Amino acid sequence: MDDARFVFNLGLEQRSFWRREKHDRGSHPEHGSLDAVRITKATQMRELTRLRVELPWLRAGSSSVQQAALRDLDQAFANFYAGRARYPVFKRRDDRVGGFVVRDFAVRRLNRRWGTVTVPKVGRVRFRLSRSWAEITQGTSARITLRHGRWHVALTTPPAAKVLSGSESTAGIDRGVRNTLATSDGRMFQAPALTAVERARLLLLERRLTRQTKHVLRRKNGGSRRRQATLDQMAVLRRRLANRRTDWIEQTTTRLASGYALIAVEDLRVRNMVRRPATKPDPDQPGAFLPNGSRAKSGLNRSILASLWGRFQTRLEDKMGSARVVRVNPTNTSRTCAACGHCAPGNRESQAVFECEACGHLAHADTNAAVVILNRALSSLPAAGHAVSGRRSPAPAGSANQPAA
Template sequence: MKIVVQVRLFPDASQEAALRDTLHLCNEAANVVSGEAYRFRVFGKQALQRLTYGRLKGMGLSAQPAIHVARKVAGSYATVKANIRAGNLGKPGSERRRKAEGKPVGFRRDAAQPFDDRCLSWQIPDRTVSIWTVRGRSGRIPFRCSDAQYAMLSAHRRGESDLVCRDGEWYLYATCDIGDVEVKEPDGFLGVDLGIANIATTNDGTRHSGRGLNRVRHRNQRLRAKLQRIGTKSAKRLLKVRRRKEARFAADTNHRIAKQIVIEAERTGRGVALENLTGIRDRVRLRKPQRVTLHSWAFHQLGAFVAYKATRSGVAVVYVDPAYTSQACSACGHVAKANRPNQSTFRCTSCSFAEHADVNAARNIATRGVADWAAVSLPNAA
């Protein structure tokens, strides 16, 4: 499996100027390639490279950066096409889809640029890197990272690294290729119900409350609205400083929750069963006050964190159909809307079984996880 390790660069003034010029030129070139791709309807990596390579070289890019620019553009169009197929950009004729299909993909001046080992070399023992720039080799640029990240880079770094400038700070996102861990045969599944009131609930009864996260989001939402109304330079400066604070807080919360879930599954020899929530934002209909909460809810991120941590630990992961998990009784299987008199209560109208609604849903998810795993593994066993 592949893991991305982020390290921070500390270039001097001349190195920073060279890096900035390089990013600007690469993304200017990417916009040129994107226009050509859109004009001639050429989106394949090799075909786009053949179409634009000479022009990219004429703009001042050397061979490998020119190739990576063409590949970056091709990858962006592949992402747009995949989103259209998945329905993420709306139905044919919708305004959002028309915008996506009606113009070339654009690249910001400081958008990330990939480099391979031919134009970026790591001196890991010295904690420095050397990068190709439009002004020649940058010389050794110091980088810093945690001890765990350093160990990961030393043992597993492979392939490309992305150069990123974010809020005036420079980073490299290095790809580390870790050998696959054999998935252990699970003795049952730990069902995980993802929600808003409770971010995650397991069928063991553990509930990770979303109250604190939602409180932070609502406070940030009110503060953003207030600063936007004020509109002064200092207010805009404060908005810029705070813009990623909530995302970092949510990611840290999701990391901690995912770690606890995977540790518990590994300790008990179980797999993890998650709901397949693809397209939930398009399916769910909510009142206006609830929409902000749903659309800022990082359930996909939490699910991704659980999946990759489980993969690294050899814990099996299955995705189950979430239909009626919140309305079905985990004791007798009876399905009815009336089983959920309110958000937190489940009371079966058939057998009178009562439980916290999220715990009951997690039990249903765990049961479906066992069934889905059996359906996949038994044919292989035969």
């Protein structure tokens, strides 16, 4: 993994020249041309071949793994220019999260629970089977990653079939911080978190980490080794939390996809919602800044990220398809009455209680917002007559067929 990190960082350094006269580097020795040659994945692949001849320690590593690092770098820049990700950053040596790609994919089954995958320059490595063997044999490549002190292997397989629904009912889903998911038929889902004992343990380890030596060369009293041990203990808790959240996301999205024919969600821009607040310069004191609520905003950002809003929507659309998941405008969904359509800040008395000022409709605030989301989705569809979670959707305000609150 060290050689893959070296190749990735070296390729990133080449591509980081922003001026054209630096980005284009004269004639290429293989072509003998005086025309400028632009840095691309292909040119870096050729340079990697020559570099492996000059550096024996790099030649000792797998060429396919190193080439995959350049492919990852090229994809990272493609995501950046498309607006899907930030500018690529260098990979640190002490980074506890990393990985590489195995293109020459070969697996072998040992028994019902274990199999092996061939890793270049390493040999056969055993892994635990979490999928059926038929799915594993369809893999074309594998990405081996290190997350929270444990190695994982992810196989590239054909896309899974969509989850079919055995019901014709529809539902709206409101995403929140206190209640992670609330459906229009009154169901509530809560994302898992660390227990009170685990949170106290993690806080203790974080405080211990701040007092321990960071640099590897400073070995007095075993500081660096103790820091490594603390990081390993923190990784156990974080891995436990990550596994809980992944399991919850998969089970919840599968349950919803199989239970509803259509689901409406808010079209939230989660990345924009968790941005840091802009600084406020003090006009009276140059160089000073006014309070901007960054501490409160950071707490809200942590709660939003812990609620897994983005991962939930991504996995739900993967399993249901974009045609069965309708995104609606999220403006004022928590302030609009699902019965009469009246929108006012005073409708929501508290985080959980919604009482319409116009018609007196009383409901749980999250459930009311989910019904509003569903109504907006149904009104945007060309066909009418969809059921709202087993009952007729509320008619627009002023309609003669509007049900009583």
